[in-house]
Amino acid sequence: MRIVDLRSDTVTHPTPEMRRAMAEAEVGDDVYGEDPTLNRLEAMAAERLGKEAGMFVASGTMGNLVSTLTHAQRGDDIILGDKSHIFRSEAGGASALGGISFHTIPNDSRGMLDPDQVEAAIRPNDVHFPRTAMIALENTHNACGGATLTPEDTRTIAEVAHRHEIPLHIDGARIFNAAVSLETPVSELVKDAESVTFCLSKGLSVPIGSVVCGSNEFIERARRWCKMVGGSMRQVGIIAAAGIVALDSMVERMAEDHANARRLAQGLAQIPGISINPDALPTNLVFFEVERGDPAELARRINERGVKGGSPARRWRFVTHYGITAEDVDYALDVVESTFREYAPA
Numbered sequence: 001m002r003i004v005d006l007r008s009d010t011v012t013h014p015t016p017e018m019r020r021a022m023a024e025a026e027v028g029d030d031v032y033g034e035d036p037t038l039n040r041l042e043a044m045a046a047e048r049l050g051k052e053a054g055m056f057v058a059s060g061t062m063g064n065l066v067s068t069l070t071h072a073q074r075g076d077d078i079i080l081g082d083k084s085h086i087f088r089s090e091a092g093g094a095s096a097l098g099g100i101s102f103h104t105i106p107n108d109s110r111g112m113l114d115p116d117q118v119e120a121a122i123r124p125n126d127v128h129f130p131r132t133a134m135i136a137l138e139n140t141h142n143a144c145g146g147a148t149l150t151p152e153d154t155r156t157i158a159e160v161a162h163r164h165e166i167p168l169h170i171d172g173a174r175i176f177n178a179a180v181s182l183e184t185p186v187s188e189l190v191k192d193a194e195s196v197t198f199c200l201s202k203g204l205s206v207p208i209g210s211v212v213c214g215s216n217e218f219i220e221r222a223r224r225w226c227k228m229v230g231g232s233m234r235q236v237g238i239i240a241a242a243g244i245v246a247l248d249s250m251v252e253r254m255a256e257d258h259a260n261a262r263r264l265a266q267g268l269a270q271i272p273g274i275s276i277n278p279d280a281l282p283t284n285l286v287f288f289e290v291e292r293g294d295p296a297e298l299a300r301r302i303n304e305r306g307v308k309g310g311s312p313a314r315r316w317r318f319v320t321h322y323g324i325t326a327e328d329v330d331y332a333l334d335v336v337e338s339t340f341r342e343y344a345p346a
């Protein structure tokens with residue numbers, strides 16, 4: 001049976017070129033700083049993002065956690081969006097492991113924060129209050145439809161943060177999708193942030209890993225936290241080799257994923273029982289509402305027919321990626337259309 005896996009861009013497998021690079025990677029013990037392939041990836045990532053230094057971590061969650069622990073101390077709080085991945089989907093790590101509290105303000109429909117609300121959320125210097133130690137943005141914004149923040153958006157929030165001497169962190173799990181969609185160098189998107197996490201393991205098709213970038217001083221302090229949470233590894237060059245291939249050759253092609261997402265969104269908009277706004281979905285995340293039928297049953301039926309995705313909730317997310325072609329999109333649309341016609345009639 002044909003399988004079209006639309007659950008996430010994390011299901012991507014390493015490309016043949018990555019597997020070759022992994023097999024041939026020169027490696028060493030990274031805890032001694034001696035893995036040449038990893039050192040190359042970290043330098044490459046930092047250069048691409050316009051930062052002084054980079055540090056490989058096991059996941060985006062680990063990158064955000066280590067960044068937060070580096071910026072904030074016990075008792076501090078951080079300001080972030082109420083739909084942010086750090087707040088909703090990282091198991092409360094900063095509070096559980098760092099004693100840091102989350103001060104959320106509303107994300108608008110494109111994942112942006114209101115600068116006045118950010119400013120109002122910053123705690124005055126008073127013994128009663130926690131210290132505000134970090135402000136975080138997310139680009140692209142996962143729960144807000146893969147929406148992108150422009151350099152101007154980011155600067156607006158950075159200006160507030162920096163006026164109060166607070167560092168800005170960008171959860172850029174899919175920052176390269178934003179860069180490709182906006183046709184803007186990724187360094188422009190992150191230039192006003194003190195730290196950034198991006199994932200290699202999503203649309204870039206690397207099997208494992210993320211990179212945190214920032215100043216030399218920040219990364220030096222972050223390495224201790226990374227060690228503490230168990231994130232320093234050994235012959236990491238085996239994985240880093242795939243990351244180098246990704247940064248060299250897998251970034252620009254994500255425009256195809258965005259085109260396929262658009263094709264998918266426009267097709268879904270034609271299916272009775274589905275509510276979607278294709279114009280609000282600029283990258284590879286396709287969110288929509290299942291308005292009729294039992295979503296759990298519909299998801300089960302499309303999965304049985306090889307289209308992986310959907311959920312028991314009414315809000316579904318399909319994701320395009322390196323493993324999905326335009327023909328896969330058309331096949332998925334056929335499956336969804338006929339399933340909805342049968343199981344979600346008007």
Ligand SMILES: *Cc1c(COP(=O)(O)O)cnc(C)c1O
Binds near residue numbers: 086138142171173199
């Ligand atoms: C996926 C994701 C992460 C976390 O990455 P993992 O590698 O899955 O831990 C962080 N932030 C956003 C916005 C994400 O989409």
